[in-house]
Amino acid sequence: MFGKKKDSEKAASQAPFSIQVLTTEYLIDGTAPGDQQFMLPVGTEYWYPIELTDAKLTAVGWDDIPVRTMDRFEVKGDAVVAIIPRKDPSNMRQYDSYLAFKKGLKGIFYFGPYLFEGTLMSVGNDRFNSALLMLDTTIRHVSPKSKLGEIKAQHVLVNTRWMHGWEAK
Helix, strand or coil: CHHHHHHHHHHHHCCCEEEEEEECCEEEEEEECCCCCCCCCCHHHHHCCEEEEEEEEEECCCCCCCCEEEEEEEECCCCEEEEEECCCHHHCCCHHHHCCCCEEEEEEEEECCEEEEEEEEECCCCCCCCEEEEEEEEEEECCCCCCCCEEEEEEEEEEHHHEEEEEEC
């Protein structure tokens, strides 16, 4: 009985899922494979792209660039600002590496051209890892002319390389 439940949970966690990737220039919506890791494709992980199917690219900084769609798109590079899985990421590989980050910093965080309002999880000192988990986050572009609008997410993995600073709430 318990084995079947675990098998079905494993199968559900391995099912493809919706994900959003925010770069400095684009919001990329797509479907990630079920075995996608909870990581950013930066630094040494640059060569492990996030492979998306049914992808849609929206240029967020301009209003005159049409939305592009494609069957397959690979996201890689240091331009990734955030990864937003549209499922509970606790079953994703590498999620456990963020469980040690227990100190929540509530505020507005300035990442690239975006404002992230939520709770940034850290280890409790003034140093930030290159990727950190944010909880209960609202994301907006700094320009009121942006196509981005507002994104709300329970779990967001942010690239602190793009962090300009933050204001406590």
